[in-house]
Amino acid sequence: MKLHLLDRSTKLSNTSFLIRNNRYPNLLKIWHYHPELELVVILKSSGTRFIGDNIEKFNEGEIVLIGKNLPHMWLNDKEYFEKDSKLEAQAISIHFNENFAGDAFFNLPEMSSIEKLLIRAQSGIRFIGDLKLVINWIKELETLMKFDKLMKFFQILNFLANHQEYKLLSSIGFVNSFKKTGRNNLVDVxxxxxxxxxDKITLDDVASIACMNPTAFSRVFKRVNRKTFSEYLNEVRIGYACKLLMEEKYNISEICFESGFNNISNFNRQFKKTTNYSPTQYIKTHLSGS
Known part of the structure; x- marks a missing residue:
């Protein structure tokens, strides 16, 4: 999964922000990043969302705000790639630079909540709860003229800035490592x-990629991520397992091995440690809408 830099600077040269309503048989299957922030609304389709080192299932109606230079990808379920598929993926994306309103605009007291929102977006934000109103506003953007469009966009950002139900996605360690140089040995890891x-991943494997000995790598990784390499790897695997559980296509034993664990007892133990639920409890709780 090669990481690609997508450059939208030319398209943003004569507008404050860029709106696209994408309708395709499936979403862009490219692991990529860009210097612009991105606000995404999924109108149709489902699959797996990758934001930094976060892996989760996505469905219709979700809104995600992605900070600048944060790698991401939406990967539709395999049904969307079948030869005779009649499925459609639709998403609205809004790209904008963090200083699109001027270098000092978000320093105004009245803009403090939006400024904090853009800071939180460095990790990626998934908004939760009743979002029907703001989704309608986002749909409306395409129909408005320049000034009204800009005012509506500020209204959208203000709504999201004051919306109390949200989840930060990527780990701080991933974000900080990527921010330092854009590309370094930990980002490669x-x-x-x-x-x-x-698959099986050993400490020696990742230490070699980072061009470090295992002891030094373990020390640096824990300092950056505030967790050991094995804890980090287990959390990535459990995140993917949660996605599979929500799809209800596999039993728990199959999900254990599909997620990279080699025995069910360790899978159950790590799942409970990460989510505070057993796999069975997780299914019951989340599918009941809790």
Whole structure:
């Protein structure tokens, strides 16, 4: 899974923000990043969302705000790639630079909540709860003229800034490592984990990618991520397992091995440690709408 830089600077040269209503048989299957922030609304389709080192299931109606230079990808379920599929994926994306309103605009007292929102977006934010109103506002953007469109966008950002139900997605360690240089040895490690977490990954494997000895790597990794490498890897695997559980296509034993664990007892133990639920409790709780 190679990481791509997508450049939208030319398209943003004569507008404050760029709106696209994408309708395709499936969403863009590219692990990528860009210097612009991105606000995404999924109108149709389902699958797996990758934001930094976070892996979760996505469905219709979700809104996600992604900070600048944070790697991400939406991967539709396999049904969307079948030859005779009649399914459609639709998403509205809004790209904008963090200073699109001017370097000092968000320093105004009245803009403090939006400024904090853009800071939180460095980890990626998934908004939760009743979002019907703001989704309608986002749909409306395409129909408005320049000034009204800009005012409506500020209204959308203000709504999200004051919306209390949300989840931060990527870990601080991933974000900080990527921010330092845009590409460094730890970022290569994260990419390797995201690509290969279903397979066996050893400390020696990732230390070699980071061009460090295992002891030094363990020390640096724990300092950056505030958790050991094995804890980090287990959390990525459990995140993917949660996605599979929500799909209800596999039994728990199958999900254990599909997620990269080699025995069910360790899978159950790590699942409870990460989510505070057993796999069975997780299914009952989340499918009941709790």
């Amino acid at each position: 994260y990419e390797y984990i995201i690509k290969n977490f279903k």
